[in-house]
Amino acid sequence: xxxxNYKFAIVTPVKDEIKNFPQTIKSVLSQEVKPQKWIIIDDGxxxxxxxxxxxxxxxxDWIEGIYREPNKNRKPGGEFVLGIGLEKLNLDxxxxxxxxxxxxxxxxxxxxVLFEKFDDNPNLGIASGVCFITRNGKEIEEKHPxxxxxxxxxxxxxxxxxxxxxxxxxxxxxxxxxxxxxxxxWNTQSFPELKIHHLKKTGSKSGIFGAGINKGIAAYNSGxxxxxxxxKALHIVLFLNYKFDSIGLxxxxxxxxxxxxxxxxxxxxxxxxxxxxxxxxxGKKSIWKG
Numbered sequence: 001x002x003x004x005n006y007k008f009a010i011v012t013p014v015k016d017e018i019k020n021f022p023q024t025i026k027s028v029l030s031q032e033v034k035p036q037k038w039i040i041i042d043d044g045x046x047x048x049x050x051x052x053x054x055x056x057x058x059x060x061d062w063i064e065g066i067y068r069e070p071n072k073n074r075k076p077g078g079e080f081v082l083g084i085g086l087e088k089l090n091l092d093x094x095x096x097x098x099x100x101x102x103x104x105x106x107x108x109x110x111x112x113v114l115f116e117k118f119d120d121n122p123n124l125g126i127a128s129g130v131c132f133i134t135r136n137g138k139e140i141e142e143k144h145p146x147x148x149x150x151x152x153x154x155x156x157x158x159x160x161x162x163x164x165x166x167x168x169x170x171x172x173x174x175x176x177x178x179x180x181x182x183x184x185x186w187n188t189q190s191f192p193e194l195k196i197h198h199l200k201k202t203g204s205k206s207g208i209f210g211a212g213i214n215k216g217i218a219a220y221n222s223g224x225x226x227x228x229x230x231x232k233a234l235h236i237v238l239f240l241n242y243k244f245d246s247i248g249l250x251x252x253x254x255x256x257x258x259x260x261x262x263x264x265x266x267x268x269x270x271x272x273x274x275x276x277x278x279x280x281x282x283g284k285k286s287i288w289k290g
Contacts, residue, residue: 006115007095008155009037011085014102018048020199023105025056030108033115036094038063039085040102044070049102064088079169086166097161101152105197113194114155125160125186126178128153129194142198147287149178149190152198160186170264172218179222180265182287183272212248219249220256221263223270228277229253 010028014021028038042053042065053065066084082099091097096115110129118124128149131142144150151174164180167173178188219229229249236246263270279286 006033006111007093008035008098008111008115009039009089009094009096010035010098010100011039011041011082011089012100012102013041013043013079013081013085014045014049014053015043016045016047016049017102018045018052020103021049021052023199024100024102025052027104027106027108027110029060031111032109033112034062035098035111036062037089039066039088040064041066041081041085042068043081044068046070079167079171079173082167083169091158091162094158097156097158099151099154099156099167103199104152105199106153106195110194110196111155114191117189117191118155118157121187123185123187124189125157125163125181126188127155128190129196130190130192131196131198133198133200139195139197141192144190145288146190146192147178147182147188148175149188150174150196153196157186160184168221168264170221171214172221172264175218175222176265176269179273179276179287180269183269209244209248212245213252214248215245216249216252216254217256218252220253220261221265223263223265223273224253225274225277226254226257228274228281231281 012024017024028035038060040053040056040063042050050067053067057063057065066088068081068084086097089097096118106129114127114129117127126149131150131152132139133142134140142150154174154177156177160181161167163184163186164177168176170176181188216229219232233246233250236249237243276286276288280288
C-alpha cells in the first residue's frame, strides 16, 4: 500500500444492496490510499446487506456502521439519510469528505489519482470520476458536462464543503452543491480517466418516466429557469428521442412551479443559476462552456 498523508472520510448510505455492495467494499479495501474513516448507513436493509456491513465493521477498525430499522415509509434515495453519517464527522480532522453510493466498482488507484488532481489545482473544490454502465457487454459512459461531478461518488475539499454549507437532503442536491461551489469561485470537475463502474443505471428503480419526474423536481429545486427547462425537454425529444423522459421532466418541474413549492436554495444562487442557463441558451460564456 502506498503511504499517504491525505486525510479523508467516506460516508455511504445503503439499502438492500446485497448484489452490488460486496464489490464496493472490495474497491475501498483495495485502495492504495485508504480513508481514515468510512461510515456506512444501513437504511433498514432486509436482504443481507446488514450482515455485510457488520462483517466489514468487525474486520476494519476504521469502518463504522449505523443501522436503521426497516421503514416502509422511508424516502427513497441516500440523500435523505446521509446527514446521519456526516453529523458524526469532525470535519477539521479531514482534508476531504467523500459521499459514495453502495453500487460502485473502481480501480485501486482511484483515490490516489483523484487527490493528485486536487494537488494540481488548489481551487478544485469538488471532483469525481465518470460513471460507466455495462450494457450488452459494452461499457457505456453516463454522459454529462465536465463541470458536473457524479452523485454516486463525489469528493469534496473540506473547505469547499464548509463554504457551501454542506449537502442538502433533497432531489437535486448533487447539482446544487456544485452550482453553489461555482458561484463561490470554486472549480468542480469530473475526470474521464477515472472510471467508476456503476453497477446499476442511475434512476433505474424509478423507471424512465419516474426518473424524468425526479429530474424535473431536482431542476426546480436547483433554481432552473422555466424557459431553460422547456428548451432542455425539446432537446431530449428532438436529439435523444426520449419522449417519456422529456414529459417527466416537464411534469416534475412545472407541477412544483404551479404549487409554488419553496426552493431549498437562496435567491442569490437562483439568480446565478438562471444567468448561467440563459448564457448557455444564447451561446455566451457559462459553466457549460468557457
